[in-house]
Amino acid sequence: MAATAQTALQVRELAEDRYKYGFVTDIESERAPKGLSEDIVRFISAKKEEPQWLLEWRLKAFRHWLTMPEPQWSSVRFPALDYQDAYYYSAPKAKGDGPKSLDEIDPELLKTYEKLGIPIREQEALAGIAVDAVFDSVSVATTFKAKLHEVGVIFCPISEAVRNHPALVQKYLGSVVPYADNKHATLNSAVFTDGSFVYVPPGVRCPMELSTYFRINAENTGQFERTLIIADKGSYVSYLEGCTAPKRDVNQLHAAVVELVALDDAEIKYSTVQNWYPGDAEGRGGIYNFVTKRGACRGVNSKISWTQVETGSAITWKYPSCILQGDNSVGEFYSIAITNNHQQADTGTKMIHIGRNTRSRIISKGISAGHGMQTYRGLVRVTAKAEGARNHTQCDSLLIGSKCAAHTVPYIESKNPKAILEHEATTSKISEDQLFYLRQRGISVENAVALVVNGFCREVLQQLPMEFAVEAQKLVAISLEGSVG
Amino acid sequence: MGPMLDIKNLHVTVGEKEILKGLDLALPAGEVHAIMGPNGSGKSTLSYVIAGREGYEITKGQILFRGEDLAPMQPEERAAKGVFLAFQYPVEIPGVTNTTFLKEALNAIRRSRGESELDAMQFVKLLRRQTKELGIPDDMLKRSVNAGFSGGEKKRNEILQMAVLQPLLAVLDETDSGLDIDALKIVAAGVNRLRSPERSTLVITHYQRLLSYIEPDRVHVLAHGRIQRSGGKELAAELERTGYAEFKAVAAE
Numbered sequence: 001m002a003a004t005a006q007t008a009l010q011v012r013e014l015a016e017d018r019y020k021y022g023f024v025t026d027i028e029s030e031r032a033p034k035g036l037s038e039d040i041v042r043f044i045s046a047k048k049e050e051p052q053w054l055l056e057w058r059l060k061a062f063r064h065w066l067t068m069p070e071p072q073w074s075s076v077r078f079p080a081l082d083y084q085d086a087y088y089y090s091a092p093k094a095k096g097d098g099p100k101s102l103d104e105i106d107p108e109l110l111k112t113y114e115k116l117g118i119p120i121r122e123q124e125a126l127a128g129i130a131v132d133a134v135f136d137s138v139s140v141a142t143t144f145k146a147k148l149h150e151v152g153v154i155f156c157p158i159s160e161a162v163r164n165h166p167a168l169v170q171k172y173l174g175s176v177v178p179y180a181d182n183k184h185a186t187l188n189s190a191v192f193t194d195g196s197f198v199y200v201p202p203g204v205r206c207p208m209e210l211s212t213y214f215r216i217n218a219e220n221t222g223q224f225e226r227t228l229i230i231a232d233k234g235s236y237v238s239y240l241e242g243c244t245a246p247k248r249d250v251n252q253l254h255a256a257v258v259e260l261v262a263l264d265d266a267e268i269k270y271s272t273v274q275n276w277y278p279g280d281a282e283g284r285g286g287i288y289n290f291v292t293k294r295g296a297c298r299g300v301n302s303k304i305s306w307t308q309v310e311t312g313s314a315i316t317w318k319y320p321s322c323i324l325q326g327d328n329s330v331g332e333f334y335s336i337a338i339t340n341n342h343q344q345a346d347t348g349t350k351m352i353h354i355g356r357n358t359r360s361r362i363i364s365k366g367i368s369a370g371h372g373m374q375t376y377r378g379l380v381r382v383t384a385k386a387e388g389a390r391n392h393t394q395c396d397s398l399l400i401g402s403k404c405a406a407h408t409v410p411y412i413e414s415k416n417p418k419a420i421l422e423h424e425a426t427t428s429k430i431s432e433d434q435l436f437y438l439r440q441r442g443i444s445v446e447n448a449v450a451l452v453v454n455g456f457c458r459e460v461l462q463q464l465p466m467e468f469a470v471e472a473q474k475l476v477a478i479s480l481e482g483s484v485g
Numbered sequence: 486m487g488p489m490l491d492i493k494n495l496h497v498t499v500g501e502k503e504i505l506k507g508l509d510l511a512l513p514a515g516e517v518h519a520i521m522g523p524n525g526s527g528k529s530t531l532s533y534v535i536a537g538r539e540g541y542e543i544t545k546g547q548i549l550f551r552g553e554d555l556a557p558m559q560p561e562e563r564a565a566k567g568v569f570l571a572f573q574y575p576v577e578i579p580g581v582t583n584t585t586f587l588k589e590a591l592n593a594i595r596r597s598r599g600e601s602e603l604d605a606m607q608f609v610k611l612l613r614r615q616t617k618e619l620g621i622p623d624d625m626l627k628r629s630v631n632a633g634f635s636g637g638e639k640k641r642n643e644i645l646q647m648a649v650l651q652p653l654l655a656v657l658d659e660t661d662s663g664l665d666i667d668a669l670k671i672v673a674a675g676v677n678r679l680r681s682p683e684r685s686t687l688v689i690t691h692y693q694r695l696l697s698y699i700e701p702d703r704v705h706v707l708a709h710g711r712i713q714r715s716g717g718k719e720l721a722a723e724l725e726r727t728g729y730a731e732f733k734a735v736a737a738e
Contacts, residue, residue: 432539437576440536441590441646442564442597451589455580455629 021275025108032089038062041190044089048159048193051166054173061179061189068183074346075375075407076315078251078288086253088191088224092135130155132196132212134225144208153206153237154199158226161197168199172230176259176296176323184255184317185292188224192257195225200235200266209465211240214256227258231266233299238269240468251279251314256291264299264326269307271464272320273472276312278479283342283371286314293320297329297355305332306349307463309472311479314343319377321350324358324386331360334460336472338479339372339404348378348409353389353419362393365457368404369480379411382419389419397427398456400449400480450477487552489514489685490535490654494546497527497534504530506710507546512654515682519696519721520689522707523729528689529573531707532658535687536570537563550654564590565597567653571643571660578630583642586630587612587649594650615648619675637668644675655679656687661695673698693725708732 032043041062045055070080092108130144132155148155154165162169179189196212214225231237254276260268270293279286289312295304306320322331333349351360366374374397382389397406408425430452438448454461454473461469461476490512497505504527512518522528534541535548537560548555555563578586591611592602603611616623621641631639640660647655657676661669676686676699688699696704696718704720705712706729713732714720 431576433576434578436536436538436560437572438578438586438590439560440564440570440572441586441650442561442594443590444561444593447589447593451581451586452578455578458580 021277025111029090029092031087031091034087035084036086036088036191040088044191044193047089047091048162050159050162053170054162057174057179058190061186062191064180065183065186065190068186071183074317074377075373076317076344076346078315078344081253081288083187089193130208130210132157132210134194134196134212134214134223148206148208151204151207152201153204154197155210156197158192158195158197158228161228165197165199168230169197169228172228172259172261173226174259176261176294177257177292181292184290185257188226188255188257188292192224192226195227195256195258196229196239196241197227198229198237198239200231200237202233202235204232204235206235206237209238209240211242213242223252223254223256225256227256229259229268229270230261231263231268231302233263234265235263236267236269238271238465240271240273240465242273242275251286251288253288253290254313256293258291258293258320260293260295260304262295262297262299262302262304262326262329265301266299267303267305268295269305269465270295270320271468272306272308272310273464273468273475274308274310274312274316275475278312278341278343279314281341281370283314286343287312289313289316289318291316291318293318294323294350295321295331296323297326297331297358299329300326300355301328302326303330303332305330305334305463307334307460308336308347309460309464309475310335310337310345310347311475313345316343316345316347319348319350321352322360323352323354324360324389325354326358327355328357328359329355330358332463333360333362333364333378334463335364336367336457336460336476337365337374337376338367338476339369339374340479341370341372343370344373346375346377348376350379351381351391353380353382353386353391353416356386357388358386359389360391362391362395363459364393364395365460366395366397366406367400367453367456367476367480368397368406369400370404372404374405375407375409377409377411379413380421380423381411382414382416382421384415386416386419389414389416391419391421393421393423395423395425396456397425398453399427399429446477446481449480453477453480487549488512489551490687491549491552492546493549495534495543495548496545497530498542498544499530499540503544504710505534508707508711510705510712512685512687514653514685515680516702517680517686517688517699519699519701519704520687520707521691521693521704521721521724523732524691526708526732527710528691528707529658532570532573532656532687532689535563535654535656536560536568561593562597564650564652565594569647569650569652569655571640571647571655571657573659573662575631575634575639575643577632577634579632581630582627583630583645584609584612584626587626587646590646591649612649615645618678619645619648620671621645636663637665640664640668640672641675644672648675648679651679653683654685654687656689658689659691660688661690661692669695670698693721696721706732 041058132142177185200206262268276287297304304322310316324331331351337345337347339345364376368374376395380391395408435448488511492510495505495508588608701718706714
């Protein structure tokens with residue numbers, strides 16, 4: 001083989017190795033017919049054996065969705081989505097009535113999660129982490145349910161919650177992200193398939209980390225998960241989601257909705273490590289990650305904290321937000337977003353100050369490499385009644401190479417003259433001085449980049465639960481491999 | 486065995502400009518040599534080209550380190566072989582603690598030598614021993630690498646890194662610049678502590694001051710890209726009296 005061809009092959013192998021979650025599980029699935037229509041909405045609702053009120057809610061959303069134009073205001077660019085050229089429901093074929101216990105799960109699925117490093121057999125699980133594993137459109141396993149039940153914490157697939165806890169679901173579903181919120185969220189309301197449901201009763205500190213692992217496997221299938229977390233008075237819960245998908249040349253849509261509700265004195269900590277397939281080095285394939293995440297601090301002294309590490313997806317479009325209704329409530333947003341090769345990200349947050357003495361904090365770290373394109377877009381709004389409101393925003397961008405871009409678009413609206421709002425922003429490059437200094441100490445170029453970037457992200461990485469911080473650090477390094485030199 | 490560092494007829498260009506023009510230097514193992522010279526004589530270029538900085542092109546001649554040509558090696562390979570450069574302007578790495586950085590560096594070097602990595606406990610033990618001997622406070626280890634350090638702290642940090650990495654060849658590029666006398670003594674003590682028959686040190690400096698504390702075996706005067714004169718430690722004292730005027734005149738010819 002000619003030397004150049006050999007090099008090209010090696011480079012390709014290297015590039016492909018970088019995304020180690022790109023495998024496909026060979027499993028028989030049951031799918032809805034291709035395309036999107038009222039019949040498909042009814043099909044999904046029937047599959048989930050849903051009550052009438054939920055089907056009606058879905059149909060209302062679907063009819064509204066048909067009237068909505070595509071959002072044009074963000075900076076991401078992609079060809080128009082063909083909603084009819086995708087499947088909206090795909091589930092691994094259940095043997096009989098579906099697994100009654102973890103022992104009955106299809107071994108292929110178990111193997112998949114093993115390969116992904118997600119323990120869904122309790123005896124192998126990391127101590128202190130309960131996992132809900134969502135595969136395409138259904139939840140295939142939830143661990144430690146019994147242990148959580150002892151303290152009254154409900155942690156289950158949302159489709160199961162609809163059956164077993166209908167009052168809670170009906171009360172809170174759509175209460176933070178209404179069905180008509182935005183094009184992607186409205187689509188989700190019509191066709192959402194699975195996701196996690198969490199309820200933490202008053203005064204309970206959830207004894208373990210809760211975690212949902214989302215996996216897209218089937219081809220041409222959108223994943224529309226819906227997560228609803230309610231922390232009742234004086235309770236606390238920490239929740240983490242992780243996401244991966246196989247490597248495919250065709251883009252796949254992932255339009256999720258997450259709603260959080262924190263009542264008086266309650267706290268929710270929500271962490272995301274998003275590693276959907278980002279597409280290849282030329283920008284072919286990858287997930288369109290169009291997500292609506294919003295939390296309502298309804299009670300006094302409540303707190304919602306979002307932490308996200310966004311390394312995957314061809315396009316990321318998400319703004320985890322906090323509505324600070326309760327007096328003295330606190331909203332936090334800590335974000336690391338990495339765009340390498342041809343990835344695009346338009347991400348940020350909204351902090352809406354309504355209650356008195358509400359405080360919010362935003363720390364956003366954006367890293368662009370290759371042809372990566374990234375925008376921080378954030379809104380801080382203080383209403384007239386929000387006496388004593390405070391916000392501090394810090395947006396830092398790090399550029400690697402000369403073909404990438406970073407933008408910061410902060411919107412600040414204050415109707416209260418006494419509110420204190422601070423915004424800081426920096427843009428920097430990894431300097432040749434830094435790389436040479438580290439290399440002179442024996443550290444390879446790739447590790448030197450990883451070290452500088454991890455240092456840049458430290459304030460955010462520190463917010464992640466311990467068990468995931470190390471993983472996230474490695475992920476940051478892997479996402480940037482090959483970006484220098 | 487030949488010298489630890491053997492530089493032969495070295496020509497180096499930076500951009501279009503030739504900075505080193507036929508430099509010869511032999512530094513045997515176990516010795517400390519000083520390179521002195523006026524500003525712009527090529528002192529920093531010499532330190533960078535030994536360490537392998539990009540943009541410093543060797544057009545003629547070679548640098549042999551323990552008999553091996555350094556030119557084809559990446560900076561990190563040279564570091565693994567035992568080449569250390571104490572920077573004139575140590576670089577800040579925000580958010581990366583000194584401890585993390587030092588552990589990463591030491592383990593990278595150990596890996597490339599086929600040695601096992603040190604775990605957190607072993608490393609902290611090793612680090613504590615060094616900071617104690619160098620009189621470096623523990624809080625300096627928890628702070629980000631050089632970020633917000635005073636000039637003296639930065640230079641001490643360079644010496645700490647040297648003590649941890651235990652190089653065979655240490656090049657000190659104007660380590661004395663910007664130091665008060667107390668810091669200078671600490672830095673010199675750190676360098677002297679590392680003196681051994683297996684190690685060599687190249688002290689690059691503008692002033693004689695540092696050489697009162699780090700006694701060199703040989704002193705070389707670098708001007709206009711070449712070694713103009715070599716001698717014993719008394720040469721440094723002489724330069725302190727006469728200045729570099731003599732060598733500036735050479736250029737004018």
